[in-house]
Amino acid sequence: MSLVGKKFPNITVDAISEMGDNLRINVLDEAVKNNKKVILFWYPKDFTFVCPTELHAFQTALPEFESRNTLVIGASCDTNEVHFAWLNTAKNNGGIEGVTYPLLADTTRNLSSALGILDIEAGAYNEDTETYLISGSNVTYRATYLIDETGKIFHESVNDMPLGRNVNEYLRLIDAYTHVQTKGEVCPANWEEGKEAMVADRLSTAAYLSQN
Numbered sequence: 001m002s003l004v005g006k007k008f009p010n011i012t013v014d015a016i017s018e019m020g021d022n023l024r025i026n027v028l029d030e031a032v033k034n035n036k037k038v039i040l041f042w043y044p045k046d047f048t049f050v051c052p053t054e055l056h057a058f059q060t061a062l063p064e065f066e067s068r069n070t071l072v073i074g075a076s077c078d079t080n081e082v083h084f085a086w087l088n089t090a091k092n093n094g095g096i097e098g099v100t101y102p103l104l105a106d107t108t109r110n111l112s113s114a115l116g117i118l119d120i121e122a123g124a125y126n127e128d129t130e131t132y133l134i135s136g137s138n139v140t141y142r143a144t145y146l147i148d149e150t151g152k153i154f155h156e157s158v159n160d161m162p163l164g165r166n167v168n169e170y171l172r173l174i175d176a177y178t179h180v181q182t183k184g185e186v187c188p189a190n191w192e193e194g195k196e197a198m199v200a201d202r203l204s205t206a207a208y209l210s211q212n
Contacts, residue, residue, distance in 0.1 A: 016080040037070040038147040042140040075104035117143040
């Protein structure tokens with residue numbers, strides 16, 4: 001079920017800073033109390049393959065997000081200790097040394113469960129062992145959430161494990177949403193900052209289509 005248009009879940013999660021400080025982060029609070037947008041991106045596992053390419057890509061784009069009043073937060077179900085070990089592993093050895101934004105450590109899976117982004121194929125109660133058994137990796141897909149200053153989710157997307165994200169698309173979406181907020185116009189397909197937008201009515205759409 002889509003969460004777009006709804007408030008981000010009010011759940012506090014363990015996290016770690018680049019310096020190894022143990023934190024507790026509530027993404028909803030980060031948006032509302034700081035009056036900032038938030039991009040929260042989930043990745044499956046530390047010390048894997050596509051994941052470090054994404055974390056470095058978000059780090060490279062960090063100044064662009066900051067210039068748009070947007071906080072960047074990464075997240076997985078790994079522990080703070082594993083996060084910190086990865087943060088201290090050199091880039092040329094598959095590590096994420098140099099990443100400066102915080103990383104959530106959703107080891108309880110409370111937040112990822114609320115978002116519905118865990119790889120769980122099936123589950124069943126085993127009467128012999130009196131336990132609930134699941135199949136699947138029970139780690140997150142590559143899910144991404146854009147949250148506005150009120151805590152409302154205005155974009156969500158989920159990639160399968162092998163598919164890395166295009167960071168520039170999230171910058172475009174933030175630009176478009178900010179344009180809607182500030183100008184009251186709507187943004188057509190392939191809209192980018194500086195391009196023509198539209199008034200939300202039939203005549204404006206017809207005029208736009210006739211020119212493009």
